[in-house]
Amino acid sequence: xxxxxxDLTKRADxxxxxxxxxxxxxxxxxxxxxxGCMVIKPYGYAIWEKMQRQLDDMFKETGHVNxxxxxxxxxxxxxxxxxxxxxxxxxxxxVTHYRLKNAEDGSGVxxxxxxxxxxxxxxxxTSETIIWNTYKNWIQSYRDLPILCNQWANVFRxxxxxxxxxxxxxxxxxxxxxAHATREEAEEETVKMLHVYSDFAEQYMAVxxxxxVKTPSERFAGALETxxxxxxxxxxxxxxSGTSHFLGQNFAKAFDVQFVNQENEMEYVWATSWGxxxxxxxxxxxxxxxxxxxxxxPKLAPIxxxxxxxxxxxxxxxxxDQQVSEISKQLKGLGISVKYDDxxxxxxxxxxxxYELKGVPVRLVLGxxxxxxxxxxxxxxxxxxxxxxxxxxxxxxxxxxxxxxxDSIYEKAYDFRTDNTFxxxxxxEFKEQIEKGGFILAHWDRTAxxxxxxxxxxxxxxxxxxxxxDKTPGKCMVTGKPSECRVVFARSY
Amino acid sequence: xxxxxxDLTKRADxxxxxxxxxxxxxxxxxxxxxxGCMVIKPYGYAIWEKMQRQLDDMFKETGHVNxxxxxxxxxxxxxxxxxxxxxxxxxxxxVTHYRLKNAEDGSGVxxxxxxxxxxxxxxxxTSETIIWNTYKNWIQSYRDLPILCNQWANVFRxxxxxxxxxxxxxxxxxxxxxAHATREEAEEETVKMLHVYSDFAEQYMAVxxxxxVKTPSERFAGALETxxxxxxxxxxxxxxSGTSHFLGQNFAKAFDVQFVNQENEMEYVWATSWGxxxxxxxxxxxxxxxxxxxxxxPKLAPIxxxxxxxxxxxxxxxxxDQQVSEISKQLKGLGISVKYDDxxxxxxxxxxxxYELKGVPVRLVLGxxxxxxxxxxxxxxxxxxxxxxxxxxxxxxxxxxxxxxxDSIYEKAYDFRTDNTFxxxxxxEFKEQIEKGGFILAHWDRTAxxxxxxxxxxxxxxxxxxxxxDKTPGKCMVTGKPSECRVVFARSY
Numbered sequence: 004x005x006x007x008x009x010d011l012t013k014r015a016d017x018x019x020x021x022x023x024x025x026x027x028x029x030x031x032x033x034x035x036x037x038x039g040c041m042v043i044k045p046y047g048y049a050i051w052e053k054m055q056r057q058l059d060d061m062f063k064e065t066g067h068v069n070x071x072x073x074x075x076x077x078x079x080x081x082x083x084x085x086x087x088x089x090x091x092x093x094x095x096x097x098v099t100h101y102r103l104k105n106a107e108d109g110s111g112v113x114x115x116x117x118x119x120x121x122x123x124x125x126x127x128x129t130s131e132t133i134i135w136n137t138y139k140n141w142i143q144s145y146r147d148l149p150i151l152c153n154q155w156a157n158v159f160r161x162x163x164x165x166x167x168x169x170x171x172x173x174x175x176x177x178x179x180x181x182a183h184a185t186r187e188e189a190e191e192e193t194v195k196m197l198h199v200y201s202d203f204a205e206q207y208m209a210v211x212x213x214x215x216v217k218t219p220s221e222r223f224a225g226a227l228e229t230x231x232x233x234x235x236x237x238x239x240x241x242x243x244s245g246t247s248h249f250l251g252q253n254f255a256k257a258f259d260v261q262f263v264n265q266e267n268e269m270e271y272v273w274a275t276s277w278g279x280x281x282x283x284x285x286x287x288x289x290x291x292x293x294x295x296x297x298x299x300x301p302k303l304a305p306i307x308x309x310x311x312x313x314x315x316x317x318x319x320x321x322x323x324d325q326q327v328s329e330i331s332k333q334l335k336g337l338g339i340s341v342k343y344d345d346x347x348x349x350x351x352x353x354x355x356x357x358y359e360l361k362g363v364p365v366r367l368v369l370g371x372x373x374x375x376x377x378x379x380x381x382x383x384x385x386x387x388x389x390x391x392x393x394x395x396x397x398x399x400x401x402x403x404x405x406x407x408x409x410d411s412i413y414e415k416a417y418d419f420r421t422d423n424t425f426x427x428x429x430x431x432e433f434k435e436q437i438e439k440g441g442f443i444l445a446h447w448d449r450t451a452x453x454x455x456x457x458x459x460x461x462x463x464x465x466x467x468x469x470x471x472x473d474k475t476p477g478k479c480m481v482t483g484k485p486s487e488c489r490v491v492f493a494r495s496y
Numbered sequence: 497x498x499x500x501x502x503d504l505t506k507r508a509d510x511x512x513x514x515x516x517x518x519x520x521x522x523x524x525x526x527x528x529x530x531x532g533c534m535v536i537k538p539y540g541y542a543i544w545e546k547m548q549r550q551l552d553d554m555f556k557e558t559g560h561v562n563x564x565x566x567x568x569x570x571x572x573x574x575x576x577x578x579x580x581x582x583x584x585x586x587x588x589x590x591v592t593h594y595r596l597k598n599a600e601d602g603s604g605v606x607x608x609x610x611x612x613x614x615x616x617x618x619x620x621x622t623s624e625t626i627i628w629n630t631y632k633n634w635i636q637s638y639r640d641l642p643i644l645c646n647q648w649a650n651v652f653r654x655x656x657x658x659x660x661x662x663x664x665x666x667x668x669x670x671x672x673x674x675a676h677a678t679r680e681e682a683e684e685e686t687v688k689m690l691h692v693y694s695d696f697a698e699q700y701m702a703v704x705x706x707x708x709v710k711t712p713s714e715r716f717a718g719a720l721e722t723x724x725x726x727x728x729x730x731x732x733x734x735x736x737s738g739t740s741h742f743l744g745q746n747f748a749k750a751f752d753v754q755f756v757n758q759e760n761e762m763e764y765v766w767a768t769s770w771g772x773x774x775x776x777x778x779x780x781x782x783x784x785x786x787x788x789x790x791x792x793x794p795k796l797a798p799i800x801x802x803x804x805x806x807x808x809x810x811x812x813x814x815x816x817d818q819q820v821s822e823i824s825k826q827l828k829g830l831g832i833s834v835k836y837d838d839x840x841x842x843x844x845x846x847x848x849x850x851y852e853l854k855g856v857p858v859r860l861v862l863g864x865x866x867x868x869x870x871x872x873x874x875x876x877x878x879x880x881x882x883x884x885x886x887x888x889x890x891x892x893x894x895x896x897x898x899x900x901x902x903d904s905i906y907e908k909a910y911d912f913r914t915d916n917t918f919x920x921x922x923x924x925e926f927k928e929q930i931e932k933g934g935f936i937l938a939h940w941d942r943t944a945x946x947x948x949x950x951x952x953x954x955x956x957x958x959x960x961x962x963x964x965x966d967k968t969p970g971k972c973m974v975t976g977k978p979s980e981c982r983v984v985f986a987r988s989y
Contacts, residue, residue, distance in 0.1 A: 036573070036629050037617065040566035045645060048563050070541050073533035074619070074650055074666050075589070078596065080529070082604035092596045092605045096568070098619070099607065100590040101654040103571065111575035112585045114592065114616055123607055124530065126567070126591070126619075136529050146841070152538060157567055157650065161594040173567050348639070 011360075013294050018238040022289060026167045029297050029360050031284065039165040039172030046361065047284065049305035051175070054283060055155065057207050057302075058177065061199050067151045067179060072133050074157075075124040080132035083257040087131065090224020094161035096126040096172075126159040131225065131250070131276055134180045135258040142182060142272055144263045149192075150182040158280075168285040169242075169496050176280035182272045184264060186251075189273035190228075193249040196277040197230040200245035208283065209300040209413035210234045210290045211420055212244060213442070213491055215467025220451050223276075227251040233466040233491065235420045236289040239440020241466045241493035244286045247277035285496070291385070291412050297362025298385050300412060301405040306342045308334060308401060309363045311354050313370035320345070323369050326394070330367070330379075333398040339405065359384060364408050365401055385412050426489065430480045433492070437463045442493050444472065446486035448479035457481065457492070466491045504853075506787050511731040515782060519660045522790050522853050524777070532658040532665030539854065540777065542798035544668070547776060548648065550700050550796075551670065554692050560644045560672060565626050567650075568617040573625035576750040580624065583717020587654035589619040589665075619652040624718060624743070624769055627673045628751040635675060635765055637756045642685075643675040651773075661778040662735075662989050669773035675765045677757060679744075682766035683721075686742040689770040690723040693738035701776065702793040702906035703727045703783045704913055705737060706935070706984055708960025713944050716769075720744040726959040726984065728913045729782040732933020734959045734986035737779045740770035778989070784878070784905050790855025791878050793905060794898040799835045801827060801894060802856045804847050806863035813838070816862050819887070823860070823872075826891040832898065852877060857901050858894055878905050919982065923973045926985070930956045935986050937965065939979035941972035950974065950985070959984045 011028060012020040026032055031047030034040075043051065059069070081092040102118030105111075127133065134152070141147060155177050165171050179196060183189040197214055204210045212232035222229040226248035234244045252271035255261070264270045291298040301307050310330065312323040324345070331341045342363075344354055351368070358366055368380040379397055382389045385408050392400055423441035427433045436443055447453060447465065458464050468490045479486050504521060505513040519525055524540030527533075536544065552562070574585040595611030598604075620626065627645075634640060648670050658664050672689060676682040690707055697703045705725035715722040719741035726734045745764040748754070753765045784791035794800050803823065805816040817838070824834045835856075837847055844861070851859055861873040872890055875882045878901050885893055916934035920926045929936055940946060940958065951957050961983045972979050 033633075035566045036570060036626065037566045037568050040568065042566065042630050043564040045561035045563045049561065052562060068538035068542065069545060070538045071536040071668065073528045073530045073535065074652065075530050075533065077529060079604060081596075088605060094595055096591045096617070097593040097596065097607055098589045099592045102587055103574075103585045103590065103618075111572060112581060114590055124589070125596070133529065137526075137535050140526075159567065175564065 011294065011296065014237060021294070022285075023167065025288060025292060025296060029362070031288070032167045034167070037172075039162055041167050041171050041173075043175075043281070046305065050287070050299070050303055051281060051284060053303045053305065054203075054207070055177075058199075058203055058279065059155075061203060062153050062177075062179070065195060065199060067153045067181075069154065070152045071154055071156070072130050072137060074127060076127050076130075076133045078123045078125055080136060081125060083132060084225045084253055086253075087225035087257075091128045091160075092125070094163075095128050096159050096161060098124040098126065127156070128158055128160045129276075129278075130154065130156070130158075130178055131180065131254050131274075132258070135254040135260060135274070138180075138182055138272070139258050139260045142260055142262050145184045145265050148182055148184040148262065148272065149188065151179075151192075152181065153177055153179040166285075166496075168281055168288070171281075174281045176278050178276060178278040181275045182255075182260070183275070184262065184270075184273070186273050189251075189275050190249055193228065193230060193247045193275045193277070196275070197232065197245075197247040200247065200277070200279060201232050203279075204232055204234065204244055204283075204286075205413065207300065207302045208287050208290070209302075209409055209416065210244070210286055211413065211417045213467060213469050214471065215469040215491065217246075217467055218451075218454060218465045218490075220454060221465065223248045225250060225253050226276075227253070231467050233493075234286050234290060235416075235423060235442060235493075236286075236496070237419070238289075239423050239493075241442065241491075241495040242282070242286045242289070243466070243495065244283060245277070245279040248275060250274035250276060290416050292362065295387070296360030298412060299362035299364060301364045301409045304362065304364050305340065306358075306361075306363050307339050307405060308341045308365045308367060309354075309358045310341065310343045310367045310369065311351055311358075312343075312345050313351055313368060315371065319371040319374075322374055323371070326374060327369060330398060334401060337398065337402055339402065359387075365404055367397075367401070383408055385415075428477075428480060433457075433463075433480055434461055437461045437492070437494065440494070442466070442491050444489040445480045445492055446477040446488075447490050448482045448484035448486055450482075450484075453479060453481050462494050463492045464495055466493050466495060504787065504789065507730060514787070515778075516660065518781060518785060518789060522855070524781070525660045527660070530665075532655055534660050534664050534666075536668075536774070539798065543780070543792070543796055544774060544777060546796045546798065547700070548670075551692075551696055551772065552648075554696060555646050555670075555672065558688060558692060560646045560674075562647065563645045564647055564649070565623050565630060567620060569620050569623075569626045571616045571618055573629060574618060576625060577718045577746055579746075580718035580750075584621045584653075585618070587656075588621050589652050589654060591617040591619065620649070621651055621653045622769075622771075623647065623649070623651075623671055624673065624747050624767075625751070628747040628753060628767070631673075631675055631765070632751050632753045635753055635755050638677045638758055641675055641677040641755065641765065642681065644672075644685075645674065646670055646672040659778075661774055661781070664774075667774045669771050671769060671771040674768045675748075675753070676768070677755065677763075677766070679766050682744075682768050683742055686721065686723060686740045686768045686770070689768070690725065690738075690740040693740065693770070693772060694725050696772075697725055697727065697737055697776075697779075698906065700793065700795045701780050701783070702795075702902055702909065703737070703779055704906065704910045706960060706962050707964065708962040708984065710739075710960055711944075711947060711958045711983075713947060714958065716741045718743060718746050719769075720746070724960050726986075727779050727783060728909075728916060728935060728986075729779075729989070730912070731782075732916050732935075732986070734935065734984075734988040735775075735779045735782070736959070736988065737776060738770070738772040741768060743767035743769060783909050785855065788880070789853030791905060792855035792857060794857045794902045797855065797857050798833065799854075799856050800832050800898060801834045801858045801860060802847075802851045803834065803836045803860045803862065804844055804851075805836075805838050806844055806861060808864065812864040812867075815867055816864070819867060820862060823891060827894060830891065830895055832895065852880075858897055860890075860894070876901055878908075921970075921973060926950075926956075926973055927954055930954045930985070930987065933987070935959070935984050937982040938973045938985055939970040939981075940983050941975050941977035941979055943975075943977075946972060946974050955987050956985045957988055959986050959988060
């Protein structure tokens, strides 16, 4: 592993290769035998589980419940909402048959042509259609509203170019689908969930995000408004990390979901949907990690503290074991996850490199001499700083250190984003700056034509119209036409 | 609802219809627009989540970790293990294309014939093949073993006759897949997980189970040995509730997974797999529920205690609210989930019927007169017994009551099973008894022919050769040939 670690590409040499190396070497995920589909390995899945658990708690605190809807969607459902079918029906996995049979030449199994489905089924790329078809039977009156459902599920989109976590054909996600009696309530829900996502990203992932609204051309297919959180990676590119959609009455109309309102009139139901996916793993990895491996925020680290003994004989080992047992017990009592790695078939140096690669936030090393001096060595993963501390009070120190790491990596990422966000007023400046990466705040005339031109010429897209940005009007950097406010441009994943 | 409740079919009238009514009316699940696939509604999913959480904790306590493997499996993988393909390749969902396109007549979308896959993909009916194909790259030496992975996932089997939770085309489950260096260790793991399942069924679901071994004809396709837990439903039929398979080296050989053992020799890896599914929901519902609706074990009830106020004016309501707030706080402090239903648009009688239907274990009713007398009405769902208790000490009383309900419903189910388990020595007796339902303990000559004959003539199958049964030898009730011990026969779901 110490050898393998050296093989981790440096960020400065090839950022993209560094990311891929890291995902593989830290045992997070790997490609599978099925094109575009990944295997999420136990260590990667343990991080995803911590993210899931926290998000699920936040959804429930905001009044949501979980449910489960079918994996397969009748083909005709996709056509019901005109924009939706354009966005999602094209690249998808199509189930056409329901049986295999033995090949006549004995070479294995073949599709049984007599088992052709009357109507093909699509593996869900997203579940608005099947869910709104279901909601039709759940909603008669305003008393049945709101419905605040979330689903944890796998979805499938036939992507041509895939990258582990960032873009895979199958991915895991949650999709919230809510139904409301009024437009106002649905709009409020859309924004509320955007804030749940940004709170999660900032407070748990330690990833600062820009909250904003997508331009019409970047909206979810079928939405009236798409809100987004956008994070900046260390190469200056943007990563869309979560979206929340105000769907208006589009899906209610497509699936004829009406209700009797308080005025006793029939009305179409108002909808939202919102989701985050295993893509968040990509954001987490790329925001904090370094040339030595992963850097994990303590709140999402499967192992928060690793303890490694250094000893020459069994007597020393026994004394260390005893001390570690006491420290572990106290740390666990504070809700801190601890691993004592006393495996004797690996050298300490190997273990050090391995836990650095895996991003364990705090490493404690206890040797025989430490015991004599009543000290212990503490290393924090984010800065790799080592110090020798008195054993007395070490548990409280580690607890504070974990909080400090959580805050520090957020601040580091926040400062990085600040240093790489630029206000630009001319298109020439823009073209120059975009090559260096980062977020560019510039004026835009709110036309799809200008947006498209900029995208074609610079590969930069409008990530969002920020909710909390400077609202000073100005002139479009390309056309000189009036602009209400600066928007965020970047190249993106 | 009070009206709808009356529509619940009585068990004695039509057990099968009662089950279906109950699943629908208690808002557990419903059929979907996709044949054979169900929608798991929020209340049903909340129960499943509690089951998942508990099982997941038990898996982790026994050293397992979670991971995630692809939904789709290349068709050729299924053919690698000869028995496996016979068992699973036949009725499955086959993905043949990866794109739709607009129909030329504008009628919607059609499959794009140019987007035909070279090799078809199968939606996983179970994941042994894709997982062992992955393990091949994870295992080189005995040091890489054991691998103790579990996956929470959806799977798909094209079932012709489906019933909510009991048999659906898509279902949710967990599948453990472990890899070991020795036969002994894999066999130990298989049995260990059987015990985890039976502990879960008995201690959490309050469902007594018979642990045993399947006959060769009932084995999992590709297994050397299949262990099972079998529960008895109230109609006397058996429900297979969980299985644990010793796979020997079959999948290692099919996917060429070898390792260097401690003697420095190449050897095939030993395997197990084990799973429980949303089918457990069916077992839970059918074991305890009655003609008034669900009866849930307190340990898995999403709401353990419901409190309903009865009042004539706002002043009374305010006094009740205050008292309830205190009780709720104390109950929650003990980790008990409480719902205070003070909705004023539903009559108390409607609420009573609704929470009975939903199986909430304990109902507290607090009225103005109760407040005057410092009393409260307590009803336990399992027996529907009501009593008036002093407010003083009510929290401790409820806590003990929940424990008592958990124990009582287990005992009730245990006694029911005992009363409906029969030792039978002749085939004539057997044929008579099987019509009345229940488990029959009888001698069998261990041949597939006799097993098949009994199945054809009586619709009874051998549920298992019980691990803890009477080991007295005897003579087969059909052929008179020697039998090592009695086995469990029953009709089954």
